């Protein structure tokens with residue numbers, strides 16, 4: 220088969236790492252008897268600077284014709300974040316009901332944890348982040364702008380539909396893993412949204428007697444990821460909490476250069492989008508020093524989502540082999556190799 | 571002089587650690603020619619279970635007559651958090667305009683960091699948490715309760731007054747320390763509240779040309795606390811972000827057993843309240859194994875706030891000496907000593 224993939228390298232190192240990931244994915248496709256038919260989009264802050272918008276008006280419609288979306292990163296100094304992100308990343312997540320943001324982390328061979336004395340098997344978890352509602356909302360505004368009595372409101376919006384589906388997804392996932400789910404809450408501080416989240420978590424956990432369900436305040440959970448990450452496996456969290464916890468989880472394992480992410484539409488009605496957790500890192504862009512591993516692994520997640528499970532596993536294994544051998548490492552891993560050298564090493568290992 | 575202190579041990583290990591901290595503070599007072607006149611309040615979840623409220627109706631008025639408030643911890647299984655916390659802790663913070671929640675963390679001698687290869691001088695920072703508004707708000711509610719189309723709103727409220735005063739406090743504090751402030755933001759996701767926060771941060775930083783000001787998205791900042799905490803000193807954050815980041819900062823230094831916290835009314839118009847960052851930990855309460863260090867250091871912060879700077883320093887030094895010697899350690903520190911033994915060791919060192 221052939222899969223139509225929309226590639227949006229975006230800005231900064233998004234461009235650098237996407238090139239390498241495509242090399243790897245094309246090689247994996249060739250070995251497994253399928254092909255990836257890429258179409259490249261220049262949607263980015265650069266485009267915004269020239270044209271005034273991140274993507275064309277019919278951008279979402281264009282993307283809807285693809286089997287998958289492969290995103291580098293967006294963001295550039297001088298372009299306000301609410302433009303770059305709410306003009307591309309967040310609308311795509313929402314228009315395509317990519318309500319799951321799946322962020323697996325684990326300590327890969329050949330890399331070391333920032334934590335003292337932790338082994339790889341203690342550092343493997345997946346953050347299931349709600350990706351369509353919650354704290355990220357356009358509702359709110361400013362009153363008495365610039366005056367002494369100025370007040371700003373920001374509304375979080377949680378729906379039963381939205382909370383149920385993400386929590387159910389987490390329980391289903393836990394059944395395929397260790398059978399443990401931890402829900403991030405903050406019902407002691409956020410007294411409307413989080414008690415509701417907890418209530419639905421309790422409802423759904425009663426449907427899964429075989430899954431060990433617990434909840435943990437987000438502040439304590441952040442501390443636990445550092446002090447006792449070993450009993451964590453599936454962590455389900457709201458949009459904002461999932462954002463924070465997934466960066467943190469990446470940091471306690473191999474770092475942000477290693478963490479992939481899938482924005483998933485579980486019904487398959489719309490395309491899903493795969494990206495690294497890291498941003499566009501303009502300070503190191505174009506220098507050939509960015510670590511492409513997160514983007515390559517995001518590509519593996521995409522192959523898996525497309526049903527090419529074995530190819531996905533092969534990509535994963537090839538990355539692990541290269542990291543384990545340790546001969547080709549980008550600067551963040553303590554080496555001197557370039558982005559392209561690491562990409563090529565993975566391609567060579569796949570062959 | 572004599573200072574009137576309201577002691578609210580609260581629940582769980584709050585009771586265990588408050589007793590020890592009082593022993594230490596009384597000893598420090600005696601050596602420095604002042605006294606602490608304690609009045610004890612049984613306000614707690616236990617009281618709630620018996621009487622239906624955490625504190626009496628005139629609780630705030632009673633507390634207003636004191637020079638300081640010394641809180642253990644509140645919270646008990648079976649009592650919903652929004653009762654225990656919004657019935658005591660949070661109303662006190664707000665009624666007394668304790669708009670600063672000051673949370674210094676550092677790696678104390680004789681303790682080890684959860685992070686690999688970090689030395690004590692890289693792990694010293696202070697979280698300046700906004701403590702009166704922001705994400706913790708009573709505004710919001712549920713619509714279509716229990717229905718398929720249920721929706722829950724939770725409103726964050728930020729005021730110019732509230733944001734200006736906390737950010738200014740952080741800059742003033744930075745002048746007395748390393749001259750660096752990092753502001754936690756999330757303007758790319760929360761497009762009303764956080765751009766406003768950033769705008770005021772920029773305004774105020776222009777008043778402090780000698781302070782190095784930077785801002786960092788809260789997700790990246792969480793990762794940075796684990797991967798590169800060394801360039802952080804004063805971190806200023808909203809109520810929710812400060813809550814998460816201060817637990818995390820405690821975890822990367824010596825752990826939650828070591829982290830004190832001051833809820834400070836900077837004008838002195840109302841009493842300030844001092845407590846440990848940790849909670850009531852009902853699972854280990856009453857067993858004599860809780861670590862009293864955080865509560866003792868919260869007491870030192872209280873003495874400092876009352877103007878008894880030298881006594882505060884002495885308490886700090888005595889705690890450090892006991893930890894450094896390592897003969898008396900509670901189980902969380904890897905030892906077998908009791909809460910009382912650690913308290914007594916600090917008292918003996920002070921004498």
Ligand SMILES: CC(C)[C@H](C(=O)O)[C@@H](O)C(=O)O
Nearest residue numbers: 407408438655659813847849
């Ligand atoms: C108990 C809870 C409401 C409280 C908070 O979030 O403010 C606590 O976590 C703290 O940090 O003091």
Ligand SMILES: CC(C)[C@H](C(=O)O)[C@@H](O)C(=O)O
Nearest residue numbers: 304308462496498758759789
């Ligand atoms: C860039 C930003 C809006 C985004 C988010 O918070 O969702 C990013 O941090 C992520 O985690 O994908």
